[in-house]
Amino acid sequence: MKRYGLTPLFLATAWLSAPMWSFLPQTALAAGNDVTVHDHTHQTATKAAPTEKSMKLSIPKPLIAEHEEILAELERATRAGGKTADAAKAVAAVLHPHALKEEEYALPPLGLLPALASGNVSPDMAQVLPLTDKxxxxxxxxxxxxxxxxxxxxxxxxxxxxxxxxxxxxFAQALAQHALTEEQVTYPTAILIGEYVKLRLGK
Ligand SMILES: [Fe+2]
Ligand SMILES: [Fe+2]
Incomplete structure (x- = not known):
């Protein structure tokens, strides 16, 4: 199964000191960013009618691409020389652990949006709830x-x-906008997905 989101982070960590990233296997790697949720149509449905399809819980590709681009540009900035490079390294030190958390539990719930918007809800979507609760x-x-x-x-x-x-x-301006978009759109949407799934599944 393809795992999105880890490769760019691991690439980006190559230029940071190892101890800072020693926690990696306990976070995003262990949790995985791509979960296939199989629908069991024989189960008694709760409030929602189960569908025949398997539900795949994974980070939407455009969001992965956006993170990859950010990390690539930040990496370039750390090689820009002078105080700019030092300042870029300081950004990386706070950004990387944060991006790992996003890829662990803030972004994967958004992978359910197309199915939910199409009216498809299945009991196994409850697997998103630990992420949205977190x-x-x-x-x-x-x-x-x-x-x-x-x-x-x-x-x-x-x-x-x-x-x-x-x-x-x-780039710095664009990254600040990225954070604002997450605060005003991405995180609230992920939380609402959890609330909606709870309502539909009667949890
Ligand atoms: Fe982000
Ligand atoms: Fe963020």
Whole structure:
């Protein structure tokens, strides 16, 4: 089964010190980012009518691509030299553990959106609930991490501007927008998916 999201993170970790990433197998790797949810049509349905299809719980590809691009650009910024490179490394130190958490439990629930929007709900979708419950519980921490990331990005922008590296400055701006989109759209959507699945399954 293909696992999305881990490869770019592992690539990106190559240029960071090993101890910082020693927790990797206990987090995203252990949890996996791609879960196939098989529908058991013989089960007694709760509130929802089961469907014939297997439900696959995986991070939507565009979101994986966005994270990959961010990590690639950040990696480039760490090789930009000067204070810009130092500031980019500081961004990476706060961003990487945060992105791992997102790929562990904040983004996979969004893989259910097309099925849910089509009216397909199956009992095995309950497997999303530990992820959405964890996101709900961890939300204040995730938002606090965004504050740290955005503060590090501000320092990156200042260094990039001073050292005339507009591409890095633009990247820092785009990454701050990414965080805002997650706060206002991605995280709330993932939490709502959990609430909706609970309602439909009578949990
Ligand atoms: Fe993200
Ligand atoms: Fe984030």
């Amino acid at each position: 996101l709900k519980q961890e939300l204040p921490q995730m938002l606090a991490e965004h504050k740290e990331i955005v503060a590090a990005l501000e320092r990156l922008k200042i260094s990039a501007r001073a050292e005339n590296k507009p591409e890095v400055e633009n």
